[in-house]
Amino acid sequence: MIADSLFAPVVSTTAFEETLERLSTAIKLGLLEPGARLPPERELCEQLGIARSTLRQALTALVQSGHLVALRGRAGGTFVADPPPALQPRPESLLSWRETCDTRVAVELGVAVLAAERASADDVERLRALVAAMAEDVEDFGLYRQADVRFHIGLAEATGSPALVAAMTETQGAMGDLFAHIAHPPEVLAWANAQHGRLVDCLRRRDGAVAVRTMQDHLRGSEHVLAGLLP
Structure with missing residues (x-):
């Protein structure tokens, strides 16, 4: 399944950047659809094999870059931006x-x-x-x-x-x-x-x-x- 490979353990001394790349690439490819809610932090950390602090740094960076949206409250969580950042042709x-x-x-x-x-x-x-x-x-x-x-x-x-x-x-x-x-x-x-x-x-x-x-x-x-x- 796509989710199994997407959230397979990250094995790298650059776990923060690799996590950032994996999630943002999945968003750009549509594997994580606009509006989709990411799994809870504990579950995502276990699947990726990374520390919660590393995950939070990557999620924060992706929120700041416009790829994700973080919402508080009972219905809160981390969601793929809808619409996601516009893809521009590469110079x-x-x-x-x-x-x-x-x-x-x-x-x-x-x-x-x-x-x-x-x-x-x-x-x-x-x-x-x-x-x-x-x-x-x-x-x-x-x-x-x-x-x-x-x-x-x-x-x-x-x-x-x-x-x-x-x-x-x-x-x-x-x-x-x-x-x-x-x-x-x-x-x-x-x-x-x-x-x-x-x-x-x-x-x-x-x-x-x-x-x-x-x-x-x-x-x-x-x-x-x-x-x-x-x-």
Whole structure:
């Protein structure tokens, strides 16, 4: 049955983003029909194999993006928006979004391991300050994104490689073109920024292996969000 596969356990270190993608994709495909009521939180958590806090973050993000509606009271619950967000034709620039993400993976994983080896104490503090700034800006994507771009380019600068700085700058420009087409719920931004903070800790400890795994989770999470929220 469709419901069995839709609500099969989520097995991922990016459970929040994967849950968001799975639900939003089901809405876009009509597998969850407009006006349909989602199962109760406890039941949904058991089916997906995720913590209630993770589910609530994903549901909140989808309410903020217009995919779901949360109603209080005796007849309340979480419902698919009716009508759901309008589907718009994808601009040509979005047709190769997965290739753009693949290029980002190639650049950012290399930057993560080298930055963990080479970052100075000043680099770490500058990056930590950007994480703090993003934490204050989750309600304003424009400000958040400015700091986000500086953070990722700052990681490249910490490698000491001008070529990687150039590659990261180009990559961030391409990703910005994609991000311009999706909603940016504060829950999604806060989750991503928590990963930024863990990356800074990896640089401070010079832990390249964990830095790479953390960056993989971060990039995979972005792909789930794009897959779920792109029109």
